[in-house]
Amino acid sequence: MVKVVGIGAGGHAAVLIEAILAAGAAEIVGLLDADPNRHGSHVLGIPVLGNDELLPKLRDAGVTHFFNGIGSVRNTSLRERVFENALRIGLQPLDVIHPTATISPSASLGPGVTILARAVVGTRAKLGQNVLVNTAALVEHDCEIGDHVHIASGAILTGAVRLGRGVHVGAGAVVLQGLRVGNTSVIGAGAVVVRNLEPSMTVVGVPAKPVAQP
Ligand SMILES: CC(C)(COP(=O)(O)OP(=O)(O)OC[C@H]1O[C@@H](n2cnc3c(N)ncnc32)[C@H](O)[C@@H]1OP(=O)(O)O)[C@@H](O)C(=O)NCCC(=O)NCCS
Numbered sequence: 001m002v003k004v005v006g007i008g009a010g011g012h013a014a015v016l017i018e019a020i021l022a023a024g025a026a027e028i029v030g031l032l033d034a035d036p037n038r039h040g041s042h043v044l045g046i047p048v049l050g051n052d053e054l055l056p057k058l059r060d061a062g063v064t065h066f067f068n069g070i071g072s073v074r075n076t077s078l079r080e081r082v083f084e085n086a087l088r089i090g091l092q093p094l095d096v097i098h099p100t101a102t103i104s105p106s107a108s109l110g111p112g113v114t115i116l117a118r119a120v121v122g123t124r125a126k127l128g129q130n131v132l133v134n135t136a137a138l139v140e141h142d143c144e145i146g147d148h149v150h151i152a153s154g155a156i157l158t159g160a161v162r163l164g165r166g167v168h169v170g171a172g173a174v175v176l177q178g179l180r181v182g183n184t185s186v187i188g189a190g191a192v193v194v195r196n197l198e199p200s201m202t203v204v205g206v207p208a209k210p211v212a213q214p
Pocket residue numbers: 072073074134152153169170171186187188189190191202203204205211214
């Protein structure tokens with residue numbers, strides 16, 4: 001069984017630990033977190049060993065894989081940085097796929113995808129690397145999802161939606177069929193997107209409209 005270290009020790013990491021244990025996919029040797037207050041604690045029985053400066057040492061000790069336990073509520077850039085850093089150090093991303101997720105045999109998955117409980121990835125859907133399909137989210141047929149995208153819990157991408165790199169789709173949001181969403185755009189929780197979105201937009205509501213950028 002492969003040995004894996006988790007990066008992040010918050011709530012999202014706990015969800016991934018349960019998914020990995022349920023899938024029986026790997027031995028989790030520990031977690032790394034930037035917050036020193038978490039060091040020495042445990043998450044669901046898994047020790048928090050220190051921060052990500054330990055990655056080279058763990059690699060040299062036989063850990064071959066990492067999982068990305070960093071969640072996000074709008075900005076996916078930290079998830080991206082953590083992922084790229086672990087790759088640079090020579091670790092491989094673990095695909096975390098909960099056993100209750102449904103994935104079409106014709107879907108294609110990039111390295112290091114996370115697909116959580118009761119999520120669905122439909123026919124001919126294509127997911128890039130480090131894509132997070134959160135609990136009960138639905139990615140319908142022929143969708144194309146860019147690297148590092150987070151599709152939050154219960155969101156629905158109807159058929160043939162194309163999301164650029166680093167997009168965040170909020171919990172329960174819906175994107176209508178065939179639409180394109182530009183890189184790093186943020187779709188608020190519960191929004192219904194009815195038009196294409198340019199890069200770096202933040203939209204909320206039904207139908208979704210832009211909000212002022214922070
Ligand atoms: C869209 C979002 C990123 C905006 O965050 P923000 O930039 O901090 O915006 P604010 O909270 O300052 O709100 C700005 C305005 O938009 C409104 N607003 C914020 N989120 C909204 C939403 N999801 N739907 C409708 N209106 C929303 C606020 O009420 C506020 O309106 P006002 O100016 O009339 O008072 C955030 O609210 C959101 O929905 N994030 C997604 C959360 C998520 O998916 N969580 C799941 C993680 S697994």
